[in-house]
Amino acid sequence: MDVTESFPIAHERTPDGHLLAPAGELDIATVxxxxxxxxxxxxxxxxxxxxxxxxxxxxxxQLLLRLSERNAGRLEIIGSPALDRLLQITGVRxxxxxxx
Numbered sequence: 122m123d124v125t126e127s128f129p130i131a132h133e134r135t136p137d138g139h140l141l142a143p144a145g146e147l148d149i150a151t152v153x154x155x156x157x158x159x160x161x162x163x164x165x166x167x168x169x170x171x172x173x174x175x176x177x178x179x180x181x182x183q184l185l186l187r188l189s190e191r192n193a194g195r196l197e198i199i200g201s202p203a204l205d206r207l208l209q210i211t212g213v214r215x216x217x218x219x220x221x
Contacts, residue, residue: 127145127151128143128145128147128150128154129143129145130143130144130154130155130158131143131144132158132162135168137166137168138166138167138168139162139163139165139166139167139168140167140168141155141162141167141168141169141170142169142173143158143171143173143174144173144174145173145174145175146175146176147171147176147177147178147181147184148176148177148178148180148181149178149180152181152183156184159188166196166197167192167195167197168197168198168199168220169199171198171199171201171204172199172200172201173201174201175201176203177207182207182211182213185198185204186213186217189216189217193218196218197218197219197220198217198218198220199219199221200219
């Protein structure tokens with residue numbers, strides 16, 4: 122199975138900007154796919170819905186931190202149990218623009 126098939130990324134243009142919703146595991150194999158999808162978006166706010174993410178490794182966390190730093194005020198993240206667990210372990214919750 123191709124990695125793009127196992128890591129679908131839904132994109133929707135909203136009145137306020139963009140919604141990106143990946144599903145599956147955010148890891149060293151899939152980080153480039155999510156980063157490319159994010160970079161292809163036009164200017165405007167981005168809501169990154171990670172509720173479909175079942176696992177995140179350190180490269181996934183690095184991507185989220187990098188996107189947050191580079192796009193302050195543009196990015197908002199909806200978490201998942203996998204992200205919550207990782208943020209609890211790493212202690213970087215306050216460095217991400219989490220919704221709710």
